[in-house]
């Protein structure tokens with residue numbers, strides 16, 4: 202197997218830290234670049250002992266000069282409370298960050314993968330969403346800094362590909378969960394687990410009938426690596442996510458059971474622009490990458506709950 206010098210932007214984040222670990226296991230030389238906006242040094246602490254791993258503090262909205270063969274561009278806050286805290290910086294990270302990383306890839310002739318998102322589909326009228334669906338995104342709402350930033354980043358990737366023949370890969374990531382998620386990210390899985398473990402009320406926004414699909418981080422990392430390793434003519438965009446749909450109500454019941462918790466369910470209004478349904482069509486990933494998720498929701502939540510329990514104790 203070829204060994205590469207690989208740059209992971211957002212390498213100290215939730216998905217990035219798992220990706221760095223897996224790339225090191227495969228024998229690659231890995232550089233994590235992160236400004237620790239939402240990520241944490243704790244996520245990569247154990248990797249620092251490996252001489253093939255290096256961590257650099259850097260904000261990708263500024264140019265970066267390093268010699269690498271491959272780039273996974275994951276840097277960007279992913280949860281609404283984090284990306285809405287400084288929406289201008291969120292757009293800058295997606296857009297200026299993409300320009301800087303694409304410029305770097307062009308200079309050093311590296312293959313580059315963009316961590317895009319299911320949010321490019323907005324509040325979809327098509328269900329499940331295939332990659333050909335163009336999306337229904339509000340350009341001026343409170344989620345737009347993220348959704349439109351990621352859409353613009355995709356545009357830049359395809360323009361660099363067409364204009365400069367860059368080897369690009371675009372992955373549209375759907376809801377991902379697992380150990381190393383930020384406890385305070387305000388997303389449904391972490392909220393419910395924290396509330397259940399603390400015996401607090403479980404807050405359901407809306408009536409709980411809205412659905413989501415949840416992909417375990419091990420499956421996600423496998424999908425990202427397969428996409429990076431795929432033949433150069435396959436640029437994507439490709440959906441990577443778990444198509445098993447689960448209502449928010451069902452998720453809360455499952456977490457209550459796995460945490461052995463007696464928390465009560467309470468209902469609050471839906472936030473602005475919250476999509477009713479989100480489910481990936483993964484036929485392209487299945488046919489082009491031979492990828493599909495393996496971890497069941499119950500297995501994945503058990504693993505995540507164990508992580509939350511130990512994080513709460515430390």
Ligand SMILES: NC(=O)c1ccc[n+]([C@@H]2O[C@H](COP(=O)([O-])OP(=O)(O)OC[C@H]3O[C@@H](n4cnc5c(N)ncnc54)[C@H](O)[C@@H]3O)[C@@H](O)[C@H]2O)c1
Pocket residue numbers: 210211212213214215216217234235236237238239240241259260261262274275276277278279280294298316317318319374375376377378383
């Ligand atoms: N987790 C999900 O469910 C999900 C869903 C769709 C897309 N994604 C995408 O996957 C990627 C990783 O998401 P995650 O869940 O690991 O989020 P995360 O917030 O845990 O990780 C993002 C990392 O990027 C870093 N970062 C942010 N801005 C930066 C900047 N300007 N320069 C350098 N580093 C910066 C953060 O400090 C953090 O370590 C993101 O691009 C996100 O948009 C994630």
